[in-house]
Structures are given as structure tokens and as C-alpha cells.
Amino acid sequence: MLHLLKRILNYWNTPRRAAFVFIIPSAVLLILFVFLPLLGTLVFAFFDMDIFFNNISFLGLENFVRFFKDQRAINSMLHTFYYSIWEVPLQVIVGLLLAVALQKNSLFNKFCRSIFFIPVVCSTVSVSIIWKIILSNNIGFATYLISQMGITAPGFLTDAKYALPTVALTTVWKNFGMTLVILLAGIQSISPSLYESAEIDGANAKHKFFRITIPQLLPSIGFCLLTNFIGSMQVFDAVFLMTGGGPQFRTETAVQYIYVRGFSAPYQLGYASAVSWILFIIIAVITMAMNLFLNKKERQYN
Amino acid sequence: MSIRISKLINKIVMLFISIIVIFPFIWLFITSFKLEKDIVTWPPKLLADSYTLNSYLNVFRTIPLFSFIKNTVIFAGGVVISQLLLDSMAAYALARLNFKGRKLFSYLILLAMMIPFQVYMIPLFFLVHFMGLLDTYAGLIIPRMVMPYGIFLMRASFVSLPKDLEEAARIDGLSEIGIFFKIMLPLVKPGLVTLAVIILMNNWNDLLYPMMLTSNPQMRTLSAGLALFTGENIQLYGPVLAGTVISILPLLLVYALAQKYFVIGVATSGMKE
Numbered sequence: 001m002l003h004l005l006k007r008i009l010n011y012w013n014t015p016r017r018a019a020f021v022f023i024i025p026s027a028v029l030l031i032l033f034v035f036l037p038l039l040g041t042l043v044f045a046f047f048d049m050d051i052f053f054n055n056i057s058f059l060g061l062e063n064f065v066r067f068f069k070d071q072r073a074i075n076s077m078l079h080t081f082y083y084s085i086w087e088v089p090l091q092v093i094v095g096l097l098l099a100v101a102l103q104k105n106s107l108f109n110k111f112c113r114s115i116f117f118i119p120v121v122c123s124t125v126s127v128s129i130i131w132k133i134i135l136s137n138n139i140g141f142a143t144y145l146i147s148q149m150g151i152t153a154p155g156f157l158t159d160a161k162y163a164l165p166t167v168a169l170t171t172v173w174k175n176f177g178m179t180l181v182i183l184l185a186g187i188q189s190i191s192p193s194l195y196e197s198a199e200i201d202g203a204n205a206k207h208k209f210f211r212i213t214i215p216q217l218l219p220s221i222g223f224c225l226l227t228n229f230i231g232s233m234q235v236f237d238a239v240f241l242m243t244g245g246g247p248q249f250r251t252e253t254a255v256q257y258i259y260v261r262g263f264s265a266p267y268q269l270g271y272a273s274a275v276s277w278i279l280f281i282i283i284a285v286i287t288m289a290m291n292l293f294l295n296k297k298e299r300q301y302n
Numbered sequence: 303m304s305i306r307i308s309k310l311i312n313k314i315v316m317l318f319i320s321i322i323v324i325f326p327f328i329w330l331f332i333t334s335f336k337l338e339k340d341i342v343t344w345p346p347k348l349l350a351d352s353y354t355l356n357s358y359l360n361v362f363r364t365i366p367l368f369s370f371i372k373n374t375v376i377f378a379g380g381v382v383i384s385q386l387l388l389d390s391m392a393a394y395a396l397a398r399l400n401f402k403g404r405k406l407f408s409y410l411i412l413l414a415m416m417i418p419f420q421v422y423m424i425p426l427f428f429l430v431h432f433m434g435l436l437d438t439y440a441g442l443i444i445p446r447m448v449m450p451y452g453i454f455l456m457r458a459s460f461v462s463l464p465k466d467l468e469e470a471a472r473i474d475g476l477s478e479i480g481i482f483f484k485i486m487l488p489l490v491k492p493g494l495v496t497l498a499v500i501i502l503m504n505n506w507n508d509l510l511y512p513m514m515l516t517s518n519p520q521m522r523t524l525s526a527g528l529a530l531f532t533g534e535n536i537q538l539y540g541p542v543l544a545g546t547v548i549s550i551l552p553l554l555l556v557y558a559l560a561q562k563y564f565v566i567g568v569a570t571s572g573m574k575e
Contacts (some may be wrong), residue, residue, distance in 0.1 A: 012478075015400065015401075028386050030411075034422065034450075040425025116319070122507070122550045129532055234419075235510045241529055279418075
């Protein structure tokens with residue numbers, strides 16, 4: 001018995017074979033919990049089915065057709081875009097400006113960077129609860145401060161016109177510390193000799209920023225744009241907590257719509273899966289287009 | 303002279319932004335100790351005349367906050383431990399062992415990294431449902447035991463180690479498993495800490511995933527529990543704020559102790575490409 005065990009162990013004790021021992025747990029888990037569900041979404045999207053697996057019937061492309069007639073679904077996509085258009089550029093611009101301002105490793109700068117990172121560590125849920133109350137019409141501290149300045153504060157989160165930009169701003173507030181750190185790593189890896197030779201040529205700060213920092217930083221900026229865009233198109237937590245999608249679904253986002261369709265009555269999982277696919281395709285297409293554009297820009301500079 | 307002034311302005315702007323970042327937390331902390339009537343007054347005041355622990359006592363009475371904390375620790379802790387082990391095992395094989403299918407596996411990892419969770423969450427829910435694991439710790443932890451990005455991150459750590467390390471160990475008669483645990487793993491400790499911090503942050507703060515896989519209030523995590531307790535309309539502000547303070551304190555503490563690793567973790571994510 002012991003002999004057999006020893007032989008088994010010996011058999012697996014070569015680099016080639018041991019590799020499978022290391023890989024198999026991850027491979028099995030990834031196939032089971034990522035790729036199988038992904039396939040599931042693809043299959044479900046062609047069926048009419050509910051959460052109890054009753055009355056399953058094949059629909060073909062009907063779920064996809066239904067999306068284009070479903071005003072609430074289309075609106076949820078548009079809201080998501082609208083949120084994204086506010087969140088992504090602001091996030092990257094704020095992160096970039098602060099990264100440039102704080103690039104030297106002085107004590108003061110390090111202190112600021114640690115402060116700016118604090119909201120990154122906190123959950124979106126907690127941050128959303130805080131802002132929801134601070135921005136509320138009746139008791140909000142921010143609302144009060146603004147009214148003290150003689151401006152009538154709008155219903156930041158209750159007025160559909162302002163709600164999504166407001167949520168986008170709180171997301172920028174929460175995450176700019178992260179963008180800053182990523183861009184800072186990029187800035188600090190730019191060769192100082194580039195700046196030195198520019199100084200010899202008499203370049204001022206503005207020149208250095210636009211002619212050296214931005215072009216050299218383009219891969220990092222591109223990364224931040226892409227990841228922020230992908231993240232913002234999947235926004236759920238912040239909007240769910242701060243507006244709940246209201247008033248009258250006018251701030252409902254795509255993922256929230258998918259969640260509501262799939263996990264509340266009448267549990268239309270097939271349709272929810274189809275909408276997931278549509279969202280995924282939209283994200284993938286735009287991401288690829290942005291990527292192509294960024295690559296082109298990078299080549300222009302080099 | 304003008305350089306000095308611009309430096310001063312720079313500092314003032316930075317301090318101002320710092321205040322904008324910090325103020326909501328200070329407000330949260332102070333308000334969580336106020337009486338309910340002092341929270342819901344107009345005009346709102348930052349400070350009150352008297353303070354109380356009522357909100358903290360109340361939140362434990364109105365929601366199962368102890369369960370939330372326990373669940374979050376078990377869920378996030380379980381995910382951290384299992385991912386550290388499984389991610390680094392797979393990463394080690396990818397980085398340092400030659401085997402059939404290595405290319406294919408790398409592609410699968412990259413592909414899995416790009417697929418948003420929201421796209422496959424519904425079938426994932428079913429899978430966990432059919433395994434009978436809804437509302438269990440196993441159901442929360444098992445689907446998260448591997449993270450493609452974690453494998454990716456650890457692979458970079460293993461690749462950067464000197465090449466002849468394991469050859470020497472093999473000659474000394476150490477088994478392949480022994481080489482991994484006794485020699486390689488201790489050498490990538492900084493990578494492991496960085497990864498641990500990322501996993502902890504992601505899972506402690508996650509909302510959609512734990513919300514989807516639990517329906518029993520006793521099984522909720524802090525994020526999901528607080529989110530659902532808060533709901534569309536907040537009835538009592540004090541307990542909500544006290545719960546929020548309790549939910550963010552542990553991570554803030556970890557951040558204070560391991561700040562370096564949080565920053566490294568985020569900064570390296572930017573070098574993915």
C-alpha cells in the first residue's frame with residue numbers, strides 16, 4: 001500500500017507532471033464558475049425561462065428583438081452611457097492633474113497621496129450612504145453649505161437631471177486616489193533626461209506637460225480610460241444605493257435592469273441574459289475602438 | 303519668489319482637496335454619535351450639544367450586525383486564503399514549469415480576466431443554487447477561490463525570480479511540491495501580501511455578488527446587509543451611520559498598517575498591459 005503511494009507520488013514528481021497538479025484546481029474552478037456560466041448566458045438568452053426552470057421554451061432571437069422595443073431597457077443603457085461620460089473623463093483628468101502636482105516624493109506629497117487613497121479603501125456602499133445623506137434635500141450638510149452661498153441647491157439625487165452626474169462625481173471622489181497612484185507610477189518611470197534636455201531647450205512647465213508627460217504617459221492614461229470605462233458601464237452599487245434607479249427608473253442603469261429582470265418577479269432569466277450579452281457586446285466594441293484609437297495616438301507620438 | 307508663491311498655492315490647493323476627501327468621514331464619525339433628533343434638523347450642524355452611543359447600541363438591536371461582521375470575515379478571509387494558495391500555485395506552473403497546454407491555459411486566464419462578472423452572474427446564481435449552496439459560506443467562497451487577475455499578478459512575481467533556483471533544489475532531492483512551498487512561495491512574499499490586500503479589499507466591499515448569493519438576513523455580508531437595511535428610504539439615520547462606521551473601520555485599520563501594499567497593488571494593476 002505504502003509502496004503504491006510512493007510510486008504514485010514519484011510518478012507526479014517531474015516538473016511537467018507536477019505542473020498539472022498546480023494547475024488543475026484553478027482550471028477546474030475557472031471552467032466551472034466562469035466559462036460554464038458564460039456559456040449559460042449565451043444559451044439562456046435564446047430561451048424563455050424563469051428562475052424555477054418552469055415553462056422553458058425556445059425563442060430564437062426574440063429576446064434580442066424584444067430589447068430594441070423595450071424602452072426601459074434602452075433607457076437603462078443610455079443612463080449608463082450618460083453616467084460614463086461624466087465619470088470617465090473627470091476621473092482621469094483629476095487623477096492626472098493631481099499625479100503631476102504630487103509627483104515629487106516629498107513628505108507633504110506623500111501625506112496627500114495617503115489621504116487621497118482613503119476613499120478607495122472604503123466600500124462603495126458606505127461611501128454612497130455617506131453622500132446620500134450629505135447631499136439630501138432635507139438634512140444634507142452639503143445642501144446647507146450651498147444654500148448658505150446664496151444658491152438654491154437642486155435635488156442632487158432626487159432630480160433626474162442632476163442625479164447621475166452627482167453619482168458620477170461621488171465616484172470620482174471615491175476613486176481618483178486609485179487613478180492617481182496608477183498615473184503616478186507611470187510619471188515616475190519617465191526618464192528624467194527627457195525633462196532635462198527640454199529644460200536646456202528652454203521649455204516651460206506647460207510645454208513639458210503637453211510635450212513630454214502626456215505622450216510618455218499615454219499607455220497609463222489609456223489603461224485608466226479603458227478600465228474606468230469598463231467599470232463605469234457596469235455601474236451598480238453607487239446608483240442602486242443613492243437613487244435606487246428612481247425617480248421612475250430615470251436613473252436606472254443597465255446592470256440594475258439586468259438584476260431586476262433576472263432576480264425579481266416575473267424572473268425573466270432568458271431576457272436578462274440577452275440584455276447581459278448586449279451590454280457585454282457594447283462594452284467590448286467601444287473598448288476595442290478606444291484601444292485602436294489609443295494605439296494609433298501612441299504610434300503618432302513615437 | 304514667484305516659484306515660492308506657486309508652491310504655496312499648490313500646497314493650499316492640495317490641503318483643500320484633502321479636506322474635501324476627509325470631511326465626509328469626519329462628518330460620518332461625529333454624526334454617528336449624535337442623537338437622532340440632532341441628525342435630522344435643519345439647518346444641519348456639524349457638532350451637537352450632546353453625544354450618545356445610542357446609534358451603536360441600536361444598530362446591533364435592529365439588524366444582525368454581528369452576523370454581518372462574522373459573515374464578511376469568513377467570506378473575505380476564506381477567499382483571501384484560498385486565492386493566495388490556488389492563484390500562486392497556478393501562477394508558479396505558468397511562470398516556471400514547462401507543460402503541455404501552457405499557452406492554452408494562459409489564453410484562458412487572459413480571456414477570463416476580460417469577462418465582466420455581470421455577464422455571467424445569472425447562470426452562476428443557478429449553478430450555486432443547484433449545488434444547494436445558496437446562503438452558505440461554501441457557496442460564497444468556492445466560486446471566488448481563483449481569480450484570473452491574481453494568477454496574472456503572481457506570475458509576474460515568479461517570473462522575476464532567478465532561473466536556477468529550482469534546479470539546485472531538485473539536485474538536493476526536494477520534491478516538486480516541496481520546491482513550491484519551501485523555496486518559491488517564501489520568495490514571493492511581497493507579491494502575496496499585495497495580492498492579499500487586493501483580494502481583501504475587493505471582497506470585503508463587494509455588493510452584487512454576496513447580495514445575489516444570499517437571501518437569509520443572517521447570511522448577509524456587511525455591504526449587502528447595510529445596502530438592504532438602508533433601502534430606498536432611510537428611516538433612522540443614526541444606526542445606519544453607526545453600521546457604516548463599523549463596516550469601514552477594519553479596512554481603514556488594515557490600510558493604516560499596510561498602506562504600502564495597497565498602493566503597490568493598485569500601481570501594478572496599471573502595468574497589466
